[in-house]
Amino acid sequence: MDLKKLNEDRITIADVFAKKEKEVTVAGWVKNTRALGKIKFLVLRDITAEIQITAAESKVDKKIFDMMDKISRESVIYVKGEVKESKQAPGGREIVPEEITLLNNAEEIPIDISEFSKTELPKRLDYRFLDFHRERTQAIFKIQNEIANSFREHFYKKGFIEMQPPCVISAASEGGTELFPVQYFEKKAYLAQSPQLYKQMIACSMEKTFMITPVWRAEKHNTPRHINEIRQMDIEVAFTDQMSIMKKLEEVVIAIIKRVLENCKKELKILGIKDLKIPKGVYLSYEDAIKKVGGKIGEDFTPEQERQLCSMYKGDIVFTYSWPSSIKPFYIMPKDEKADAKLSEGFDALYLGVEISSGGQRIHLPELLIERLKAKGLNPKNFKDYIDSFRYGAPPHSGWSIGLERITQQICGLDNVKEATMFPRDRDRLTP
Numbered sequence: 405m406d407l408k409k410l411n412e413d414r415i416t417i418a419d420v421f422a423k424k425e426k427e428v429t430v431a432g433w434v435k436n437t438r439a440l441g442k443i444k445f446l447v448l449r450d451i452t453a454e455i456q457i458t459a460a461e462s463k464v465d466k467k468i469f470d471m472m473d474k475i476s477r478e479s480v481i482y483v484k485g486e487v488k489e490s491k492q493a494p495g496g497r498e499i500v501p502e503e504i505t506l507l508n509n510a511e512e513i514p515i516d517i518s519e520f521s522k523t524e525l526p527k528r529l530d531y532r533f534l535d536f537h538r539e540r541t542q543a544i545f546k547i548q549n550e551i552a553n554s555f556r557e558h559f560y561k562k563g564f565i566e567m568q569p570p571c572v573i574s575a576a577s578e579g580g581t582e583l584f585p586v587q588y589f590e591k592k593a594y595l596a597q598s599p600q601l602y603k604q605m606i607a608c609s610m611e612k613t614f615m616i617t618p619v620w621r622a623e624k625h626n627t628p629r630h631i632n633e634i635r636q637m638d639i640e641v642a643f644t645d646q647m648s649i650m651k652k653l654e655e656v657v658i659a660i661i662k663r664v665l666e667n668c669k670k671e672l673k674i675l676g677i678k679d680l681k682i683p684k685g686v687y688l689s690y691e692d693a694i695k696k697v698g699g700k701i702g703e704d705f706t707p708e709q710e711r712q713l714c715s716m717y718k719g720d721i722v723f724t725y726s727w728p729s730s731i732k733p734f735y736i737m738p739k740d741e742k743a744d745a746k747l748s749e750g751f752d753a754l755y756l757g758v759e760i761s762s763g764g765q766r767i768h769l770p771e772l773l774i775e776r777l778k779a780k781g782l783n784p785k786n787f788k789d790y791i792d793s794f795r796y797g798a799p800p801h802s803g804w805s806i807g808l809e810r811i812t813q814q815i816c817g818l819d820n821v822k823e824a825t826m827f828p829r830d831r832d833r834l835t836p
Contacts, residue, residue, distance in 0.1 A: 414429050433478050434449075457498065471506070472504070555659075559612075559656070569602040574786075603639075608797075646725055653806070661681075690724050693722070703731070734782060749802075756814035768799060768801060
């Protein structure tokens with residue numbers, strides 16, 4: 405098989421419909437096969453579309469006709485042939501094959517990869533490489549690709565510096581959350597639970613930064629909302645407070661949803677998403693918000709309370725700001741820069757029923773940071789480099805993080821965040 409020639413000659417299946425060429429070469433996966441008397445059919449799929457391959461015994465080479473019912477589902481083939489108009493064929497066009505080459509014959513498929521698969525999610529994740537063959541699964545990750553790309557473009561156009569934070573760290577970034585230890589030569593190190601400390605250092609020198617980066621949380625969750633390896637979309641900006649940084653989150657979520665609505669119409673239809681709208685920001689103090697859902701001041705929202713609050717502002721982004729310092733990380737600025745302040749400059753953002761982000765203004769004053777570390781039961785000696793980075797002209801600054809998989813889950817209306825994760829890692833899964 406001359407792959408160089410195939411690559412030169414091949415067009416996408418979408419182009420077969422768009423360009424109206426008479427002779428084409430296409431390649432892809434066999435979605436299904438059937439025979440009707442002396443006519444045999446294949447449905448061929450590539451990443452762009454699918455098309456029917458139709459072979460009448462009297463009109464094609466006998467070798468081609470005989471091989472068509474020997475090709476198994478999901479086998480990879482290339483087809484050269486003549487395009488014909490057909491009212492019966494999906495999309496109104498079909499290819500009459502002049503040549504079919506089998507590139508890889510698929511063995512028996514171990515899971516149901518139909519669009520309405522009855523295979524349970526854990527089994528589909530065991531065979532994730534096959535699950536990616538499903539149009540529905542592909543739709544999820546095309547949308548996720550649009551989310552990540554629009555996030556990156558939004559901040560790139562605003563002059564932000566994209567950074568690549570380290571993924572191996574010497575101590576906890578946030579405290580509290582369990583870490584995955586790794587052996588780093590003769591030292592003990594950890595997989596990063598957050599780029600928090602590093603993005604602050606960049607914001608304090610280059611003013612505004614963004615990133616999409618993996619983080620790891622060694623929390624023993626087993627819920628539809630949690631995974632242990634996450635992709636975070638983060639920003640950090642100098643000379644900002646919690647109110648101005650929340651506005652930047654509102655703006656980028658609006659930009660993301662606009663792009664998804666514009667560029668992913670087909671994918672949203674496949675997923676049955678009909679009521680996605682361009683949101684607006686709703687801003688509530690923590691105290692007002694917790695009262696609205698019958699919660700207790702000083703406690704976090706339960707998942708049910710998050711859904712309840714979002715249901716009051718359907719499809720919008722609900723910001724809850726000025727949270728109690730006791731339930732925010734050590735690096736969040738307390739009100740009025742007072743170490744013993746009950747309230748902080750920290751916020752959460754809820755969207756479509758769940759928390760998609762948290763953030764706020766950071767502490768940029770070294771002595772105040774030391775006091776807050778001690779108040780959280782952390783040893784300032786373990787954060788010496790971090791604290792010292794604020795001793796040489798660090799401005800006030802703020803930031804936040806959005807979980808890429810979680811916002812994908814919400815936009816796509818998925819029951820489990822693992823469906824929005826290409827290769828999920830949870831407390832039991834390390835493969836594939």
